[in-house]
Amino acid sequence: MNNEVTLCLDSESLKHPEVIGLPDENLLAQPWLTLYSDAFEARKSLSIGDTKTLVWVISCDSMEGINLAAALKMDSELLDVWYVTFEQSGSIVGRCEAAGIGVIRGSHEFVKAYTKAKQRFRDSCINNSSEDIELEALHESQYSDSLSSLNSLDSARKQDVYTKEAFGPLGLDAQVVGELEKNPNIGIWSSDTCTSDGITQNQKEGLKNNKSSKGPQIIEGKPLQIKSAQETTPLSSLAIEEPLLNLSRFKKASSAKKTAFSLAVVSGSGGSGKSTIALCSALIYQDLGYRTLLLDADLQFGDMAYMLGRDNAISLADVIEEPERIAQVSPEDGLPAVIAAPERLEQSELIVSHMAEIVEFVKGYFDVVVLNTGSFWTEQHAQIIESVDKTLFVIDQRPSSVRACSRALALCSRCGIAIQPFAYALNFCSRHALLTPLDISCAMQGISVQEIKDGGREVGELLGASLPKELLSTKSAFIQSVRELCVSFLPEGDKERFQEQLALEKSQRKTNPFSSLRKRRVACL
Incomplete structure (x- = not known):
């Protein structure tokens, strides 16, 4: 399995990622993310891997998320399993510790972990931009895996992972923006529409000619669009965790x-x-x-x-x-x-x-x-x-x-x-x-x-x-x-x-x- 992170999420939440703190995020279009909604399919695929894999478990269609996380940990010691919970329950932490599972508590911590993993993938794209063949194979493999695991979601959009719509409101930090301004031909966040394979031909050409090209890359007559550091949406605006009950909003008379x-x-x-x-x-x-x-x-x-x-x-x-x-x-x-x-x-x-x-x-x-x-x-x-x-x-x-x-x-x-x-x-x-x-x-x-x-x-x-x-x-x-x-x-x-x-x-x-x-x-x- 070549992808960096595996996410187990039920089909309904996959259609509406805002419920897990990722509004407007197209999870299917992320090449670094393998998605599973069925517990049996997840266990079957992950148990045969021979490399260490990071797994986030939120929920699935057929069993409780924490039970799936424990089962995955028992299936293979190579899996670094983390259970994502949005409940303020200390018992969840105790159960995960007993099963050897990590815990990500609340949407704030999950958005941070998600953004960090996404940023790590972008950095690898920048550092290995000349190896476009491997990147294309990675993307095509992700797309086929997503369709086989989530064939019931016909409404999933097949859009470019490098478009602004795919990234949603999670912008790049100043360091990455600086790297992109130095190497504008990398093709991240273009304004053109992708083809069915996920990466446009012009973007592929831009990746191949990245080292030799000096000027700004033009894709189908449109200049490459990159968010500046000032335009990026701060993480804090996305990581506001809603209180579980009205009790959290009510301030006590005497603290x-x-x-x-x-x-x-x-x-x-x-x-x-x-x-x-x-x-x-x-x-x-x-x-x-x-x-x-x-x-x-x-x-x-x-x-x-x-x-x-x-x-x-x-x-x-x-x-x-x-x-x-x-x-x-x-x-x-x-x-x-x-x-x-x-x-x-x-x-x-x-x-x-x-x-x-x-x-x-x-x-x-x-x-x-x-x-x-x-x-x-x-x-x-x-x-x-x-x-x-x-x-x-x-x-x-x-x-x-x-x-x-x-x-x-x-x-x-x-x-x-x-x-x-x-x-x-x-x-x-x-x-x-x-x-x-x-x-x-x-x-x-x-x-x-x-x-x-x-x-x-x-x-x-x-x-x-x-x-x-x-x-x-x-x-x-x-x-x-x-x-x-x-x-x-x-x-x-x-x-x-x-x-x-x-x-x-x-x-x-x-x-x-x-x-x-x-x-x-x-x-x-």
Whole structure:
């Protein structure tokens, strides 16, 4: 394969290169670029090469771009594979690093890489202008490869790679312009129209006579047109990366405020008590004096707003459409602020890929942000885990929950997601429980596991009736164990202060262990 760069891009984006940051660029007419839209065709052609090849993967028609990039890297070690992503997702970087793939993040970096490769090809044209036969063969090979790989795109224009239209708005820098002014017969950016082979006969003659010719080259009665350094379009005007969401356009009221502490509560399976623990954690942080937000990132069946008694809570979709409404999200009556899951399930698909940006946005308005997540693991979990300060993994008493936790951690490891910030808690602990934290620790290769006491039916009944404050006021063993867990996640100064307070409360409970029992009996009488 003689071309300098291979680009894997889906057919629709190839028809509209402006979506990848290259407006008015004719990708088919670039002799230095080999194009593939079909994943099978790309793997078949690239795997048989015996030279080192630079490959950019953006997308394809038959599979996800990142999966194609990983497959190409496994097919041949000679391929220098780079995945181009326009999403602000740290998980993408981790996955690419695990697969040995480079990452080009955003249209700004991609346009720079594209322009650099294009400039390198132009420089080689200038330095090897006398070798026009090789250049012609290179161009003809590129054109035939493009037609065979993209036969469905009949509308592709067969225009000269050296015309102004083919180069689009990406101009030459001052150094190249100077070289062209010294050697005007090279034929780059002529005003004539090319023939079907891509290079006009006059341009070929100009290349052959480049060394001997002194005066300016005239092509079919028209002088050669070359952009000057002043006429070239600056790269910065093309490399403006559009924000992913309206959140990026909304300026925060106070940029000097420190970023909130963020905690994500996750589990490997449903029914572990994850949502209850997330809600109680937000209640406890608010009770400790922190301005707290409970963000319901269970995009399918989240019901945090209902359990808090906030039927009219602002949802994630509302905040994305109107970021200024974040000012209306605030704690009320001793309860934490809440951003509800989208009301319409179909809106979830639009939010999943932008969770990292959403988390960073809301952290600027609160002291603590607690995120409730869904039990079905998706890309959103990877983004959330990499965006928060601490992740609490909740395990219940079922052996299947332990296996689900192990498999989820293995998934994180394969995707390059760090699991060191994880904390683990075993829920529903009691004297007659099947498992203990020690059992989980032995099964999970010695990880530290904390216990959360079983709250019994009382927890579900109070939250089901939207009475979170009443649940917090019970100061049951469940609430106390969640409180101790939440305090352990705080920064050192605050943690020591609250730990002393918890120790004092625990000593007072030990002084009169039957006080709560007597109160209940009196209430019954």
